[in-house]
Amino acid sequence: MSLSTVGWLKEMKELGFPALAHGSTYAAFDYLADMLRGTLGAMVDMYRNPDKLKQALEKITPWMIAWGINNNKGQCSATGIDNPRVIIPLHKGAGGFMSNAQYEEFYWPGLRQLILGLIDAGLTPYVYTEGVYTERLPIINDVPKGKVLYNIEVDIFEAKKILGDTACLVGGPPSSLMNTGSPEEVKEYCRRLIDVVGEGGGFIMGVQLPLLTDKVENVKALVDFTQEYGVYN
Secondary structure (H helix, E strand, O other), X not given: OOHHHHHHHHHHHHOOOOOOOOOEOOOHHHHHHHHHOHHHHHHHHHHHOHHHHHHHHHHHHHHHHHHHHHHHHHHHHHHOOOOOEEEEEEOOOOEOOEOHHHXXXXXXXXXXHHHHHHHHOOOEEEEEEOOOOHHHHHXXXXXXXXXXXXXXXXXXXXXXXHHOOOXXXXXXXOXXXXXXXXXXXXXXXXXXXXXXXXXXXXXXXXXXXOOOOOOHHHHHHHHHHXXXXXXXX
């Protein structure tokens, strides 16, 4: 971590905006597909070399657990900020990459083991589900209650129905709304998120995707309205 990043994290915390996570790691399938076999190679392996693929994933998973633990320790040490959350960005598990049956056979076992390993180390996995994950929601619900954050990019209202009693959900207004909507439209969407997804607790307001907009007024509307309206009684 660079000195400029350390300084920025400290400054943001002092302003009341602490980082959501310190440190990162990967699901074993993503590490193999991103770094070793490539997306095409990993997908073909599911058909041509399923047993060898599973052996590789079993070998990689403990490395990913250690990576997440050590990465978190390093960032916390560098910043002097105690932050137990470790982000796990999911790349190849979204809808369209593989079937639910393949997800349960090749992807979820390693990811679940990673989640449990981080929890056992006293950390909180922040699982960033990139892409459409609606069909996977019942599968990823099989985690310890109150120990996991799931970032939901698509269909967070459905995620509330399935995951709401198990995990904390992170999400927010669609990028299209943040880029083309009015501040009032942003506020109304945030109101619905807080009323529905925030009911009973377990919701962190964010945005649907990494924020890329020059409509500062919409960002301000999201922040101000959430601070004003999103208060648990």
